[in-house]
Amino acid sequence: MDKKEISRRTFITTSGKNAIAAIVVGPILVSQCLAKNTSGQMTPVSIDLSDPGNLSLTTIGGSMKIINPLDKKRPIIITRVSETACTALSSRCTHLGCELSLPENSIITCKCHKSQFDLTGKVLHKPAKKNLKSFSATLDGSILTITDLPA
């Protein structure tokens, strides 16, 4: 028998295993899709700026990343822009999706193809053409609350 040929028994056994895997995995994939479709906006995230772990946000120009509940691969970049305000932007570059670094001198630069964005997410330098997704960032005392903006 040629090495590339498979026996009828091997074919039936392998096909059976794949069919069982499809039956088991199929409903899991569907439930994950439904969870994303039905979740709508993200649950608000609160950050206590008096926590030593969030010290970078107590200084104007300071920034940090937090997990994005809607996109676990691309965190949210939070930047303190004034005494009373912060911005919150997706770190997913709108060109081809690379993760953006924290801002330097109030500019967010993509390492992949050098697109640049300001602290409101506006494109300053192509190749990106779309602004970054932004989130609502509300500062109340030392508590910063990040919420999804209405579509």
Ligand code: FES
């Ligand atoms: S992915 Fe960011 S500039 Fe291309």
